Amino acid sequence: MKLYFLGLLIVLTLFNCKKNGNNSEDNYAYLGGEIMNPNSDFVIISKSDVVIDTIKLDSKNRFLYKVTNLKEGLYTFYHGGEIQMVLLESTDSLHFRLNTLEFDESLVFTGKGDKKNNYLINEFLENEIQEKKIFKFCQLKPQVYENRVDSLKAFKSNKLKAFKTKYSPSPLFDKIAQANIDYNYYSSKEVYPFVHHGHNKAEILKSLPSNFYDYRKTINYNDGFFKEHNHYNSFLRYSVNNLALKEHLDHSNDDVFKRNSLCYNLDRLKLIDSLISNKTIKNELLYYFTANFLTKSTNTENNDAILSVYLSKSSDETAKNEIKRFATSLNNLKEGGQFPEIKIVDYKNTEFDINSLIKTPTVICFWSNTYYNHFKESHYKLNELKMKYPEVKFIVINIDDFGLDRPKASLKENRFKFKDEYQFKNPKESIEALAIQPMTKTIVIDKHQKIVYSNTNIFSINFEEQLLGAINR
Structure with missing residues (x-):
């Protein structure tokens, strides 16, 4: 391992020694890395929301990439749902090493440009x-x-x-x-x-x-x-x-x-429209606050009012279509409604229609390797709830889209049982259909497969009271 790093640094240094000065030939930087416990086999490098390239990891989960026509500043690298930024300046030769189980905490840089990063x-x-x-x-x-x-x-x-x-x-x-x-x-x-x-x-x-x-x-x-x-x-x-x-x-x-009042949230969207003129900044703020309101609201009339104002003020057509689909999914999950038909697979790769598993009051939770602390804390909490409420079925779904092996390994490493653990058969479509945002979202269903709570949280102080209400329906 030490020989690899030494060799890489020598190579990067030789690249730097070839040229001196701030001419056009110096307008580049190198970015490389090694990723332990990778969640996918690639990293994505971007700047200003524009993807520069997607780089495949080699057999040892490493990569090395030359950024040509460098625009000095902050660049983003993305891996398996995690994002972090690096500062790249002319002729930098930056290498990082990280463990996805502690993404930010494990991140260490070496090479030219390491001190600042x-x-x-x-x-x-x-x-x-x-x-x-x-x-x-x-x-x-x-x-x-x-x-x-x-x-x-x-x-x-x-x-x-x-x-x-x-x-x-x-x-x-x-x-x-x-x-x-x-x-x-x-x-x-x-x-x-x-x-x-x-x-x-x-x-x-x-x-x-x-x-x-x-x-x-x-x-x-x-x-x-x-x-x-x-x-x-x-x-x-x-x-x-x-x-x-x-x-x-x-x-x-x-x-x-009341932070979730319709009036306050409408005031906030109107203020963004009057205060911000930069289209990118305005559109992102409008999207963020609209999505945030929708995730916490169970009132379809309020949802429609917020959506209408958002659509009138945003100029980002892609985001507008996303938020409309998100609002539709939330409205389809209204309390008293039927839970959607969603396909899931267990860790033996056996496929199920999720409704076929719901015969008693049921709690459905979600997790991702991207939010590793939430994964562990939620499973500890679920183990407590399972002991207290044996009459309730707890279905726990990993939402990641990189196969069964990584989430299976996470469960095994933390000694969590595979019983009632699943993945989505079609993650992208299922995440959209269930409007899974934020990750703490929990859905409670009664024995008749009717939605009791479409957006609660197992860590909420009144969750057990909600659960008892579903049991007694």
Whole structure:
């Protein structure tokens, strides 16, 4: 293994030594990698939502690819449902190694360009940990909270300053790394009114210092450079939530703010339309919030109202067709309706019509190797529920589309039994028909094959109450 890496680095270094200077012949970069426990036999490299190439892994699950006509900036590599970004600059020769069971946590870069990318991935992981702290800090009073997040920003800024002093990275890296710090900080400000435990959101907004959101004056809500940037997109979503909250509270008579109310969600789509002019950014925000509302709504009239506004404001015809199909699937799963005819296969590759298995109250859950932590946690929870409710059948379906071997290995590695475990016969069509979004979605069916709950969650505090209701029907 060590000889392979040494050999690869020597080859990449020789490529770099051939030319010097910033001429057109230097307009390339190499990206290679090794993937342990691969979920498919290829990786996809893209930039700005445009696929550059699909590269097949070799027999040792490795690849090496030359990006020609390089446009310096953030590139995306995709494997088996997981996505991560890398920064590529002229003549970089970047190699990574990762384990799909811990995709982001295991990701390590070597070669020319490794320092900046290891910095960025480590910061990404630190932000995931910090997010949990932020949610706890949100219960503090506004000024105390602001002091805490200011301290976190100062710590990150000092860390970036030390990195720049030691390695003298490019202005492009500096721009991206500073944006990570800034937009993460701005997001922590935007999320405060929603996470703070008070129910009176109007009073919470009034309690904020007058300059709490002064940074908004400098924000470009139509930044084409950062439109695929995770921190920028997260900030946009949080900020749109917050700006729409202010507008909603100005005309709402509700005593308690309801995030899933039709009125608030319509206000949010209208705000996106008025605030955002960049078509890509606008269309993605409209799609995200419309899909998010639909997944949580069981009211078909509200669904139709949201859908109508979305279709009038989006200019992305492909996305519009997707959301229409998604809404149709959700409406077809209305409570009291018949569960659709879906083909599934067990791990002996025996095919079943799922309705033929439903003779008692039944819970249907889903999982994917892409969401490995959810896979494990949901199976532990299901084991508890199976012990408590032996009269209920639990059907657990892996939604991945890369054969039986990988999900079967995941079950075996974690010592989960194969009983009542299945895969879709036709994953793409079945996922669309059941509108599986988010992954925590759970469907409860009574003994007459009628849908009791089309979108609940086994981790919900009232799930067992819902389950008892289905048992007693």
